[in-house]
Amino acid sequence: MYSFKTEQGKIFHQLAHWTIRLVPLSFVTGSLVALFLWLLDWATHTRWQHLWLLFLLPLAGMLIWALYHYFGRDAEAGNNLVMDEIHEPGGGVPARMTPLVLLGTIITHLFGGSAGREGTAVQMGGSIADIFAKWYRLKKEDRSVLLMCGMAAGFGAVFGTPVAGALFAMEVLFIGRIKYHALIPCLISAVLADIVCSSYGIIHTHYTIHTKIAQTVTTWIPGFSFDLLLLLKVIGAGIAFGLAGMAFARCTHLLKRGWTRLIPAKWLIPVAGGIVIIGGCYALGNFDYLGLGVVNPNGHNSIVSAFTTGGVDAWSWLWKLLFTAVTLSAGFKGGEVTPLFFIGAALGNTIAVLSGAPADLFAGLGFIAVFAAATNTPVACMVMGVELFGGENILYFAVACFTAYYFSGHSGIYKAQRIAVPKIHRK
Amino acid sequence: MYSFKTEQGKIFHQLAHWTIRLVPLSFVTGSLVALFLWLLDWATHTRWQHLWLLFLLPLAGMLIWALYHYFGRDAEAGNNLVMDEIHEPGGGVPARMTPLVLLGTIITHLFGGSAGREGTAVQMGGSIADIFAKWYRLKKEDRSVLLMCGMAAGFGAVFGTPVAGALFAMEVLFIGRIKYHALIPCLISAVLADIVCSSYGIIHTHYTIHTKIAQTVTTWIPGFSFDLLLLLKVIGAGIAFGLAGMAFARCTHLLKRGWTRLIPAKWLIPVAGGIVIIGGCYALGNFDYLGLGVVNPNGHNSIVSAFTTGGVDAWSWLWKLLFTAVTLSAGFKGGEVTPLFFIGAALGNTIAVLSGAPADLFAGLGFIAVFAAATNTPVACMVMGVELFGGENILYFAVACFTAYYFSGHSGIYKAQRIAVPKIHRK
Structure with a gap:
């Protein structure tokens, strides 16, 4: 027999704890993703208006290389670094990853590189999460969960798909398995980050399958x-x-x-x-x-x-x-x-x-x-x-x-x- | 580097193998579920027309007890037996579980017991799967997968929700984890069983959430x-x-x-x-x-x-x-x-x-x-x-x-x- 008071009490306590931890993380990540999507939109439209920007793509590439070479070599590993830190917490995800990947992505898109945006969102979420993990002085296991929440927040906000974002963060670490230890925290952070991002007026592209x-x-x-x-x-x-x-x-x-x-x-x-x-x-x-x-x-x-x-x-x-x-x-x-x-x-x-x-x-x-x-x-x-x-x-x-x-x-x-x-x- | 020929070839071979195994299982399970749903509908309507049947409920209960007592004591454990056999293959799921649980459920509903139907479908699927596992002479691990497929087929067909059926069979075994080793087989069997069940003209209740x-x-x-x-x-x-x-x-x-x-x-x-x-x-x-x-x-x-x-x-x-x-x-x-x-x-x-x-x-x-x-x-x-x-x-x-x-x-x-x-x- 379980003690009702103890078990449900612990669950409630744990939930309250995570919610308090995740509100600032989700707010910052959602805001950054909104800024990023706004900049991305600007970069894409600017490129369309000035097609000659494409000819500067090789120079832009050199600039990105220089940015990472002089300011953040350890941030180069990107998504893999965030995932490695979740698997085995080590040196941490550097805070400078956020400005670097944001700038690098905008430069890539402004000059016509063919790339995505989820890597940027996930890396921003991961590095913001690691800043909070240090502030909160979390233990190894909780730090892993917080990093997963950062990934979920970034992914959920950038595509406007919070449930997929939460599941993605849990599913991507291993081939062939989902573990539920981060189920609720990931969902909270993805939902909140998506709400924050949308509240800035970001509207995601709408796709429709008409065929019934x-x-x-x-x-x-x-x-x-x-x-x-x-x-x-x-x-x-x-x-x-x-x-x-x-x-x-x-x-x-x-x-x-x-x-x-x-x-x-x-x-x-x-x-x-x-x-x-x-x-x-x-x-x-x-x-x-x-x-x-x-x-x-x-x-x-x-x-x-x-x-x-x-x-x-x-x-x-x-x-x-x-x-x-x-x-x-x-x-x-x-x-x-x-x-x-x-x-x-x-x-x-x-x-x-x-x-x-x-x-x-x-x-x-x-x-x-x-x-x-x-x-x-x-x-x-x-x-x-x-x-x-x-x-x-x-x-x-x-x-x-x-x-x-x-x-x-x-x-x-x-x-x-x-x-x-x-x-x-x-x- | 992976060898394309070997890896993808193996995957295709494995898929073909499972599909051939699962077609008869899904056909039998889907057909039995259709029969079961038809009988259940009959029992429910009969009870509505003859409310006095309720007074025979105590006797009906004794009848069910006698059925299990004299013909299938080992089938009493029901869903738990199927799940235990998946965890650790042992004595097997007895074939008589199918007629027993089918009869027991119809009696329960005819005389007004308050019960469900997924247990029946899952147990029929599980015991049919075990018959096929013996015919196919499967090894332990493959037998577990086939039993999960039986559960998925029963669940998917009885509610008309094949994707949920496939996920249910994978998710229910452990609290807090989904493992993907049975992902494709469970989906195949749930989808096929649902198609077979529907092909008999079974129509599932339609629920609508109108609020937008x-x-x-x-x-x-x-x-x-x-x-x-x-x-x-x-x-x-x-x-x-x-x-x-x-x-x-x-x-x-x-x-x-x-x-x-x-x-x-x-x-x-x-x-x-x-x-x-x-x-x-x-x-x-x-x-x-x-x-x-x-x-x-x-x-x-x-x-x-x-x-x-x-x-x-x-x-x-x-x-x-x-x-x-x-x-x-x-x-x-x-x-x-x-x-x-x-x-x-x-x-x-x-x-x-x-x-x-x-x-x-x-x-x-x-x-x-x-x-x-x-x-x-x-x-x-x-x-x-x-x-x-x-x-x-x-x-x-x-x-x-x-x-x-x-x-x-x-x-x-x-x-x-x-x-x-x-x-x-x-x-």
């Missing part, structure tokens, strides 16, 4: 309305999304090693990366694969346009994959997730055209599933699908994300991720 | 639309749901011990339980708390009516809790989950009335959160909320389920559940 599956179904048994053919197409697409996620992770890792081998002077690597990006734009004859790619001034080849039939070219997903792998491997900042959304949505669109499936649904599936594959976080991505696109298609979200997760193998974009349960059981 | 939160919001910052007061009410309700889930679990366990202590002759326990139920009905002056409680012929005090303002009495949740605890502790069959839905929805309705919150939303939150608390499966219940009520309110689903999970402590309705990560970290 129930209406497109051909029923052959009375009263039975399930589209088995569509399910098979989703499974096939899920395999493709998994392989795309894996291809992105491997491509980035390979290119990173390639640069280091080919170019001995480290400061020259971002310069070379910038030149490759410029060359790529002229080879393709457009600027569609620069920046975040959420929207595009010409209305074509963007995440939003991928939700409409004919909204992206057949190979858009591959170009975005290559542009992003070059950008990030060369040392530019921002993270991988928004480009992964682009790659997935574009690939989904292409698969929909090829297989005669609804383009908006498959764009949405790719959006979350390639991300699930590259980061090994299928449950968080399924929930993100619900938060972004609504819940009617949760079955397809689950099938696509779980299948993609399964087929991406054990390579992911985060080297600090550990394997708890391998995906292959039989030899 | 965005419309009820009072904004005090331009562009900011978040109802902070509502969030606080949801947290408060989540705590109440958690305590209700805990109260149900403890009440059932306590009553079970109470019966054994008071009544030495085991066959007399269900007789006494039946008499208490009949007495309860006459004390309250209604038959609202018998059976599943999904709908009620008088349109009042049911799960469906709890979604409307004034649809349930203020103490409905407590009566259903007591009726169910008496029914199940006395040896009647069926499971706890649908009564937990009732308790939660009714309590949510009461809290909504008291706090001035939308009744349909709070009924929906209670529906999933009391279940999350009593079974310690917050993520599966959140997903179930999305599958049943749609995705717009996923944030409130998460807050309610996670809070309720947290506050229910470590007692749950399943004794075979193990603790992986305790909910209290500080002493």
Whole structure:
């Protein structure tokens, strides 16, 4: 028999404790993410108005290299450093990571690098959390939880998906396992940070899947309305999304090693990366694969346009994959997730055209599933699908994300991720 | 570097293997669940038409006792036996569990016991899975996965919520942890079983939350639309749901011990339980708390009516809790989950009335959160909320389920559940 007073009392005490700890963390992280999103918007619009900024990308890369070289070498490891500190608390996440990654990301996007934004948000959240952990004088275990809360806050606020943010922070540390020791703290911080971020007037891009599956179904048994053919197409697409996620992770890792081998002077690597990006734009004859790619001034080849039939070219997903792998491997900042959304949505669109499936649904599936594959976080991505696109298609979200997760193998974009349960059981 | 051919080849091989294994299991489980739901519907309607059947409840209880006593004593442990076999494969789940629990549940519902249906579905799935495991000659580890698939198939089919079914089977075994080794097999079997069950024309009850939160919001910052007061009410309700889930679990366990202590002759326990139920009905002056409680012929005090303002009495949740605890502790069959839905929805309705919150939303939150608390499966219940009520309110689903999970402590309705990560970290 448990003592009611003791057990529930302890739980209440613990909850109150964490809430008090997390309010300032969430407030600061949410505010910083709002500032970041506002700056990012400014950088993106400025680049659209002044296309010549792209030619300064190699110089911008050198500037980012110099920033990290002179002011924060230990912050270079980014997301992996935050994750390593959660696994095994060590030297801590440096406070300077916040200004560095914020500045680095804005520079990357202003001059046309193809990168994301979640890395920035997660790193800001992580480094702010570590400042608070020192102030609170937390023990090792509680410090880990607080760092996870920082990640959850950053992720939840930057995409406006607090539940996915909380699950992401718990799911990303290990392949194949979620532990619930940080369940409530992560949810509190992600929800609060999202509220704070929204309160500054930040409005997240709205995506819509118009296709209603129930209406497109051909029923052959009375009263039975399930589209088995569509399910098979989703499974096939899920395999493709998994392989795309894996291809992105491997491509980035390979290119990173390639640069280091080919170019001995480290400061020259971002310069070379910038030149490759410029060359790529002229080879393709457009600027569609620069920046975040959420929207595009010409209305074509963007995440939003991928939700409409004919909204992206057949190979858009591959170009975005290559542009992003070059950008990030060369040392530019921002993270991988928004480009992964682009790659997935574009690939989904292409698969929909090829297989005669609804383009908006498959764009949405790719959006979350390639991300699930590259980061090994299928449950968080399924929930993100619900938060972004609504819940009617949760079955397809689950099938696509779980299948993609399964087929991406054990390579992911985060080297600090550990394997708890391998995906292959039989030899 | 991973070898693409080997790793992805193995994954594909493993997937194909499991799919072939799971098709017959899902087909049989889905078909049995359809038969069960059809019989259950028949039993419920028959009881409504012939209210005198209630007076035979004590005799019916004796019949169920005799069935288990003479034909399947080892099947008595029910859900806990299936879970124990997954934890540590031993004597196996007996095949006779399927006809016994099916018959026991139909008898319980025909004569007016207050019970659920998920226990029956999960036990049928588990015992069918064990038959297949023996046919396939599976090793220990694969047999565990197949049993989990049986649970997922039963749960997914009986409620028409395949994604929640798959997550439930993975989440229920341990408090505080999900391991992904059965992710894909559980999803395959839950989805297939649900398709099979639906193909017989089974239509699940449809619940709707009409309240659109965005419309009820009072904004005090331009562009900011978040109802902070509502969030606080949801947290408060989540705590109440958690305590209700805990109260149900403890009440059932306590009553079970109470019966054994008071009544030495085991066959007399269900007789006494039946008499208490009949007495309860006459004390309250209604038959609202018998059976599943999904709908009620008088349109009042049911799960469906709890979604409307004034649809349930203020103490409905407590009566259903007591009726169910008496029914199940006395040896009647069926499971706890649908009564937990009732308790939660009714309590949510009461809290909504008291706090001035939308009744349909709070009924929906209670529906999933009391279940999350009593079974310690917050993520599966959140997903179930999305599958049943749609995705717009996923944030409130998460807050309610996670809070309720947290506050229910470590007692749950399943004794075979193990603790992986305790909910209290500080002493």
